Every structure is written in C-alpha cells, then in structure tokens.
Amino acid sequence: MAQDIVMVVGLGNPGSDYENTRHNAGALFVEALARxxxxTLRPEKKYHGLYARIQWQGLDLHLLNPSTFMNRSGTAIKALADFFKISPEQILVAHDELDLPPGTAKLKKGGGHGGHNGLRDTIAHLGTNDFQRLRLGIGHPGDSRKVTGFVLGRLGKQETEQLTAVFDEVMRVLPDAASGKLAAAMNRLHSFKPTP
Incomplete structure (x- = not known):
C-alpha cells in the first residue's frame, strides 16, 4: 500500500528551557506518537535530531524531532528526507498554531508559513511549501506584543490535558490521512471539540 505520509516531524526547540512550552506542541505530538x-526517539546526528522509525497501524513512519532550534528546523527535515528519498508531499509537519484554540487541530496541505519560523525554514530548505501540516491549536494571547512570551511559556494543566486529548484524536485519524483518505481524516479531526 502506498502511503501519502511517510515522515512525521514535530517542530520545537531543544533543551530543558523549552520543555513543555506551547511552541513545542509539534515535538510533543511526535513524542506521543512514538510512545x-x-x-523512543533517539539522537541521530546525521538527521540533526531525535529519530525513530515505527511500524504502527499498518504504517511505516519516520519520526523526527529536530534538535536544531526552531528557526533551523529545515536542516534536519531535509537531511532525513534526502537520506530516505522522501518527497515533500509525503512529509507531515506538526507545529503549534496561534490561530486555533487550545485542544483543536487541523490538517492542511501547502500554504505559507504564517510567521512561524519553523515552517519558514522548512519551506526554504525543501524549496517548496507543498508538504502537509498538522496545526495544533495553542490559542492567542490577544496582543501581538505578547506572542513571543506566550509561545515560549509552559503549558498549564488544562492546556496539557487538551493537547493530550487532541493528540489521541490525531492518532485516530492519522492512518486515514496517511493512506489516501485525507478528506475523511480532516472531516473527523476538524469537528473534534476540546473538553472544557
């Protein structure tokens, strides 16, 4: 069976200073998928990140959390994609999304970077924006001047619970998304409502 998604990347910043921050939602998802x-994701120098190859739900997936900083994510993504000859269209990049409420997620193919430095660098290194995205809602602080502090802030208890719930839902739809049923996966995921 041909897979539409072969590689799942979680964007985030490395190190304990950034552990469990909103900006690391993508990396937290990939860790959850590996679990x-x-x-377990293990350091892999040639891919500039933490890597695992998994057989899961009938899928063969390469998982990667770049250990570069967010604005250098493309280096790691391109290294892994080039090594395994994975086309950009077969890559799903999981990232935090200010424009979605906490506990929600959306799948999307293509598009701009929306000011997200990890996406900006990924587009630059892949030479295209034609990869798939998993947009993980973290909400917006309401004031653009507070965005940096907000995304680099640690997740609260309720936010962590909401992310865990949406991760579970993403894992339920990922086999469909990866095997030619993206529309069905999107319909289900996009109607998912976080618990209050």
Whole structure:
C-alpha cells in the first residue's frame, strides 16, 4: 500500500528551557506518537535530531524531532528526507498554531508559513511549501506584543490535558490521512471539540 505520509516531524526547540512550552506542541505530538508505537526517539546526528522509525497501524513512519532550534528546523527535515528519498508531499509537519484554540487541530496541505519560523525554514530548505501540516491549536494571547512570551511559556494543566486529548484524536485519524483518505481524516479531526 502506498502511503501519502511517510515522515512525521514535530517542530520545537531543544533543551530543558523549552520543555513543555506551547511552541513545542509539534515535538510533543511526535513524542506521543512514538510512545503509542512503543518506541523512543533517539539522537541521530546525521538527521540533526531525535529519530525513530515505527511500524504502527499498518504504517511505516519516520519520526523526527529536530534538535536544531526552531528557526533551523529545515536542516534536519531535509537531511532525513534526502537520506530516505522522501518527497515533500509525503512529509507531515506538526507545529503549534496561534490561530486555533487550545485542544483543536487541523490538517492542511501547502500554504505559507504564517510567521512561524519553523515552517519558514522548512519551506526554504525543501524549496517548496507543498508538504502537509498538522496545526495544533495553542490559542492567542490577544496582543501581538505578547506572542513571543506566550509561545515560549509552559503549558498549564488544562492546556496539557487538551493537547493530550487532541493528540489521541490525531492518532485516530492519522492512518486515514496517511493512506489516501485525507478528506475523511480532516472531516473527523476538524469537528473534534476540546473538553472544557
């Protein structure tokens, strides 16, 4: 069976200073997916990140959390994609999304970077924006001057619970999204409502 998604990347910043921050939502998702598959992400120098290859739900997936900083994510993504000859269209990049409320997620193919430095660098390194995205809602602080502090702030208890719930829902739809049923996966995921 041909897979539409072969590689799942979680954007985030490395190190304990950034652990469990909103900006690391993508990396937290990939860690959760690895755990779900009974695997652990391990440092892999040639891919500039933490890597695992999993067999899960009938899928063969390369998981990567770049250990570069967010604005250098493309280096790691391109290294792994080039090594395994994975086309940009087969890559799903999970990232935090200010424009979605906490506990929600949306799948999207293509598009701009929306000011997200990890996406900006990924587009620059891949030479295209034609990769898939998993947009993980973190909400917006309401004032553009507060965005940096907000995204680099640690997740609260309720936010963590909401992210965990949406991660579970993403994992339920990922097999469809990866195997030619993107519309069905999107319909289900986009109607998911966080628990208050």
């Amino acid at each position: 779900e598959a009974g695997q």
